[in-house]
Amino acid sequence: DSGVTQTPKHLITATGQRVTLRCSPRSGDLSVYWYQQSLDQGLQFLIQYYNGEERAKGNILERFSAQQFPDLHSELNLSSLELGDSALYFCASSLDLSYEQYFGPGTRLTVT
């Protein structure tokens, strides 16, 4: 158990809908990262927050947004969902700006 929690574990929704994925980092970790893993793909970095501020952005679509709250939990919002958004979404956290990131179990999103 990495100490990073993600909810929900599974999500099935229809095209055009909007969903919110939630992540609670390990106790004491200030950085939160979001990654997307599509079928047969490696993990693709989406976005990083550090202590409530956006710190780095990857190939995140404009339909996607994220935020980190004062209690350090983070939410990833996905809107106008398309079939191609079906993937595993992982959240990770790290102590300060450490490079070793600790991953949650992921949320499997299925768009039908």
Add this chain to the structure above:
Amino acid sequence: DQQVKQNSPSLSVQEGRISILNCDYTNSMFDYFLWYKKYPAEGPTFLISISSIKDKNEDGRFTVFLNKSAKHLSLHIVPSQPGDSAVYFCAATITGGGNKLTFGTGTQLKVEL
């Protein structure tokens, strides 16, 4: 553009033998490398890392080797155990440039009895 490549999607090794997982990268700015292990239905777990100022780092049965001139790293597992069967991801980052990790596509290791 796949900046971190794991060209072997799968590897099968007998228990007790050495497992060697390979990773190549194209971005010469990468200077810190990590290996993660992933079991089904779980998130990746950090295994071992290496800075570009070193060419080897050991942690128990796991050793990572870095060849900067070849832009190549490898993970050695000795001896391999059935519990090592998992997907292994290589990742790279540029220190001082944020903590974005660039991952390879993974290698499925199967350790057979």
